Amino acid sequence: MSKHKGAWTVSSLNLFDELSEHVMLRIYACGEAIHSDGWIENKQHPDYDLWFIRKGNIEIRIDEQVHLASEGDLILFSPKVAYTATNLGAECSFIFTHFHFSLGNHLRILDNYSLEGIMASSLVQEEMGLYLDTFNQHMHGIPMSAIRLKGALTILIAKILECYGRGDYQGGFAKHVPARNRNTNLQALQPVFAFIQDRLHQPIRIGELAELAGMSEKYFILYFKQALGITPGSYIYQLKMNRARELLYSRTYSIQQIAGLLGYPDPYSFSKAFKKYYKVPPSKFVW
Incomplete structure (x- = not known):
């Protein structure tokens, strides 16, 4: 296995940890x-x-x-x-x-x-x-x-x-x-995965991801869903919720700080997204 191939393989295998609930x-x-x-x-x-x-x-x-x-x-x-x-x-x-x-x-x-x-x-x-x-x-x-x-x-x-x-x-x-039976979808998405990981602290537009992949936005959403089984929006949401959970368990940051670290415009928007996913508000997630 070449170093280049191994690099993208390790990166793509991280998807199973990031999306374990799926x-x-x-x-x-x-x-x-x-x-x-x-x-x-x-x-x-x-x-x-x-x-x-x-x-x-x-x-x-x-x-x-x-x-x-x-x-x-x-x-x-x-x-x-x-x-x-x-x-x-x-x-x-x-x-x-x-x-x-x-x-x-x-x-x-x-x-x-x-x-x-x-x-x-x-x-x-x-x-x-x-x-x-x-x-x-x-x-x-x-x-x-x-x-x-x-x-x-x-x-x-x-x-x-x-x-x-x-x-x-x-x-x-x-x-x-x-x-014709070889699936290379994940290889083509490696730059997109890296981009998302590096910018979880910012709002991420699907259009800029599509541009990075060299696709139209409509085709990119279809391609991403076929490759991963979920939409790019769901993938970003999952990563943000995983990171939010880690930050809350660390007991180091306030809810306002976590909202900022995950690219939400205010604590209310973050709390709403968090409660939708975990069924409890972030203020009651860690006892």
Whole structure:
């Protein structure tokens, strides 16, 4: 991974922290598959699919390229990739999980990152152990295990993203994705994200963001929403509310000062925006 690419990747990964309240993970199916010698599967999933290899060796063929996964490896498939999987040996078994991971209305936000591929579980050992524990509980019908399973998978995906952002992992399937299916929306918005971060203390006009991106205002709003799942106005509002919460918890600034630090014209405008988001006025947010 080049330094340039890594720089924008780390920056774009910050979006998951900034917009964590807009992140939604849905598990559609999970279970354990056991296949004997001669098993073969040709598929392109409509969702994301994560395998944990418990036993055996599996060959994944994409186009003319061959990838090998063995016991303890993770395999992440995305809707972008068609593959052929084959058992190498007498028997293989793996845990599978079909899921969607969305940000706002963007159901395939992970397509912005080259995550699909084979990953050594040693990179996510603690998180994978937690997921396996909750998976076993879920298979035995333990109360509340479905909620724990969703939480454990969220933690695991977050760790995979962290490894990708640090450059410790990059999916090997991504190079097989046709150019028309590659999502580069977030790359084009990096200057916009930086501009907003640097000017949270000022009123920000959508028109100046569109100009920075080299787009008309109407097209920019559409482009931004397709890329992020929320409008640019909602994104700015979320960042301001995140920052307001931090400033209030610091107990260092008055409400009037916080209003000024976040670009609001007066304390009333800030308090109104804050109450709309948190359902309580800033004066009663911190006890």
